[in-house]
Amino acid sequence: DTGVSQDPRHKITKRGQNVTFRCDPISEHNRLYWYRQTLGQGPEFLTYFQNEAQLEKSRLLSDRFSAERPKGSFSTLEIQRTEQGDSAMYLCASSPISSFDNNEQFFGPGTRLTVL
Amino acid sequence: GEDVEQSLFLSVREGDSSVINCTYTDSSSTYLYWYKQEPGAGLQLLTYIFSNMDMKQDQRLTVLLNKKDKHLSLRIADTQTGDSAIYFCAESAMDTGRRALTFGSGTRLQVQP
Numbered sequence: 001d002t003g004v005s006q007d008p009r010h011k012i013t014k015r016g017q018n019v020t021f022r023c024d025p026i027s028e029h030n031r032l033y034w035y036r037q038t039l040g041q042g043p044e045f046l047t048y049f050q051n052e053a054q055l056e057k058s059r060l061l062s063d064r065f066s067a068e069r070p071k072g073s074f075s076t077l078e079i080q081r082t083e084q085g086d087s088a089m090y091l092c093a094s095s096p097i098s099s100f101d102n103n104e105q106f107f108g109p110g111t112r113l114t115v116l
Numbered sequence: 117g118e119d120v121e122q123s124l125f126l127s128v129r130e131g132d133s134s135v136i137n138c139t140y141t142d143s144s145s146t147y148l149y150w151y152k153q154e155p156g157a158g159l160q161l162l163t164y165i166f167s168n169m170d171m172k173q174d175q176r177l178t179v180l181l182n183k184k185d186k187h188l189s190l191r192i193a194d195t196q197t198g199d200s201a202i203y204f205c206a207e208s209a210m211d212t213g214r215r216a217l218t219f220g221s222g223t224r225l226q227v228q229p
Contacts, residue, residue, distance in 0.1 A: 004158075031215065042120075042204050042219030043159070056216055091158065102147055102166070103208045103215055107159040 002026060004108030006092050012114045013082055020078045021111045025094030032075050033093040033105055034067055036060065043091055049075060050097075082115045089113075120207050122220035129228050134192040136223045138205030141186060148181065149206040149217065150190045159204065162190070192225075200227045 005024045013019050025032045031050050035043035046065070048056040051072035061067075064082075069075040079086055089112050093105040119141040128134045140148065146167045151159040165172045165179045165188070172179045178191040192199055202222040208215065 033215070033217075035217075040221065042206070042221050043217070045216035045218070048215050056214060058216065093159075101210070102164060103210055103217070104149075104161060104164065105217060106161060107151075109158040 006108040023092030029094035031095045035091040037089040120220040127226045136190045138188040147208045151204040
């Protein structure tokens with residue numbers, strides 16, 4: 001399977017704990033995105049990387065959230081001191097750099113986070 | 117800022133056409149996308165249209181764009197039970213330099229056999 005992969009698929013944690021999610025983009029896709037989706041809503045943009053550079057950050061990305069893409073391949077999203085309001089599906093997407101840039105983003109299956 | 121709105125629910129009979137509507141607010145040059153999400157699955161990109169186009173057809177899917185009214189629609193011909201899913205409209209205002217997609221809340225399509 002050469003699609004976007006995310007790990008873990010499900011995470012249950014207690015309030016106050018730290019969690020880390022991993023995303024592996026489609027190979028050769030230079031751009032990687034993180035979104036958050038709550039029940040009954042569409043995905044909301046969190047942050048975007050081009051190679052290892054973090055180029056956009058949403059105001060939703062509070063100081064408890066940090067994302068990295070150290071070698072320009074996989075990315076991690078860490079949430080510190082989790083709160084119940086962090087419960088959501090965290091989606092990763094990737095897109096290639098191409099001469100015809102239509103910003104098509106291909107999504108992974110997501111990591112569902114439940115904070116108790 | 118950008119805002120994308122969709123109706124919440126649509127029910128059709130198998131074999132009929134489905135039309136899912138979306139309105140957006142951004143007036144800059146943009147791409148508009150339709151994604152499909154089935155239960156427990158990620159988002160599947162169905163099709164997209166650039167804002168200088170009026171229509172795009174791809175097999176059973178037809179996208180219509182009314183740029184004046186900022187209205188986008190997705191028509192699914194000969195709707196099948198496998199088309200039952202949530203459909204999201206999304207906007208990308210790339211000429212602002214941003215790559216973030218702004219999504220609507222989704223339209224749940226229910227196909228009755």
